[in-house]
Amino acid sequence: MATIKDVATLAGVSFTTVSHVVNRTRPVSEKAREKVEGAIRQLNYVPSGVARSLKVRATSTIGLLVPNNTNPYFAELARGIEMRCERNGYCVFLCNSDDDTEKQRNYLRALREKRIDGLVIASAGDNPSLALDLSENHVPVVIVDREVDNVTADLVEIDHEFGAYVATQHLLSLGHRRIGCISGPSSMVVSTLRVAGFTRAMAEAGVAIGTEAIMESDFSSPGGYYAASRLFAGLQPTAIFAGNDMMGIGVLRAAAERGMRVPQDCSVIGFDDIELSRYVYPALSTVGQSILQLGEQAAQLLLDRISGAATGPARRQIVAPQLTVRESTSALAIVGNE
Numbered sequence: 001m002a003t004i005k006d007v008a009t010l011a012g013v014s015f016t017t018v019s020h021v022v023n024r025t026r027p028v029s030e031k032a033r034e035k036v037e038g039a040i041r042q043l044n045y046v047p048s049g050v051a052r053s054l055k056v057r058a059t060s061t062i063g064l065l066v067p068n069n070t071n072p073y074f075a076e077l078a079r080g081i082e083m084r085c086e087r088n089g090y091c092v093f094l095c096n097s098d099d100d101t102e103k104q105r106n107y108l109r110a111l112r113e114k115r116i117d118g119l120v121i122a123s124a125g126d127n128p129s130l131a132l133d134l135s136e137n138h139v140p141v142v143i144v145d146r147e148v149d150n151v152t153a154d155l156v157e158i159d160h161e162f163g164a165y166v167a168t169q170h171l172l173s174l175g176h177r178r179i180g181c182i183s184g185p186s187s188m189v190v191s192t193l194r195v196a197g198f199t200r201a202m203a204e205a206g207v208a209i210g211t212e213a214i215m216e217s218d219f220s221s222p223g224g225y226y227a228a229s230r231l232f233a234g235l236q237p238t239a240i241f242a243g244n245d246m247m248g249i250g251v252l253r254a255a256a257e258r259g260m261r262v263p264q265d266c267s268v269i270g271f272d273d274i275e276l277s278r279y280v281y282p283a284l285s286t287v288g289q290s291i292l293q294l295g296e297q298a299a300q301l302l303l304d305r306i307s308g309a310a311t312g313p314a315r316r317q318i319v320a321p322q323l324t325v326r327e328s329t330s331a332l333a334i335v336g337n338e
Contacts, residue, residue, distance in 0.1 A: 011036045059117055062118050064121075068097075073291060081296070142299075212231075269329055273286045285325050
């Protein structure tokens with residue numbers, strides 16, 4: 001592999017002249033520049049990003065830490081972030097914590113060693129030490145999807161409580177009263193907010209919620225499947241609000257195995273509006289926003305901080321989710337079925 005000294009020897013110039021051409025740190029003559037650029041092409045020389053970052057104190061890299069890259073929501077979010085960063089000359093290091101707080105901490109340390117220019121993070125579960133870990137990175141941070149206690153940083157997230165409220169209201173408007181709720185882990189603020197939206201809508205409608213109506217799960221399709229199985233065996237709901245689309249897809253499977261028709265026998269609505277929700281059968285009703293656009297929005301907040309275009313207090317962008325009605329919800333077929 002060619003080095004900067006090889007380029008200098010071939011071009012017949014000094015080491016520092018090559019450095020100035022590569023890093024654009026000082027003007028050089030046109031003749032010298034042409035020699036250096038010709039030698040670079042001939043040797044297929046690739047400048048050291050690490051060495052250059054030490055000079056200019058920037059690496060043009062962004063760290064992105066997500067809790068579960070098998071969840072299409074985070075895959076779509078990462079795509080939006082990568083698209084916006086790439087258009088602005090930044091590469092993205094994607095790290096997946098698997099909702100493991102220790103793994104998350106290790107990745108934060110690794111990203112710090114990579115001298116990233118900024119970080120976008122969707123945190124893994126309940127992690128009291130995360131605020132300290134983030135403060136040690138000394139780079140701009142944008143938090144997306146899940147708020148982090150005691151961290152002052154720009155934030156982009158869906159209004160979780162309101163989205164669940166809208167989803168539950170939709171089921172109530174269709175005549176359903178025996179409605180089950182499948183939540184994510186109770187240790188996560190996202191889960192508690194979505195359950196709060198569900199219970200608020202039910203309370204406003206004057207519908208009592210028994211202990212058997214809310215099942216805790218893990219935001220995965222298998223988790224939604226097993227939680228729905230328990231609901232069908234106990235509550236026997238005419239409708240289910242799943243705390244995310246992946247669990248909603250699991251509900252569809254559980255219903256099909258029991259010979260239940262969706263939505264005739266049980267309506268199902270999710271949360272997030274991932275792309276996959278359009279293509280399952282029946283297509284899943286849901287609440288959400290363009291996940292790609294959320295990712296781009298988060299990336300732009302970070303790029304503004306890095307460039308200095310944004311200064312001052314941390315910004316909070318809470319996005320109101322929209323209801324998207326598809327094939328998985330319909331009016332209660334028989335009123336007496338309640």
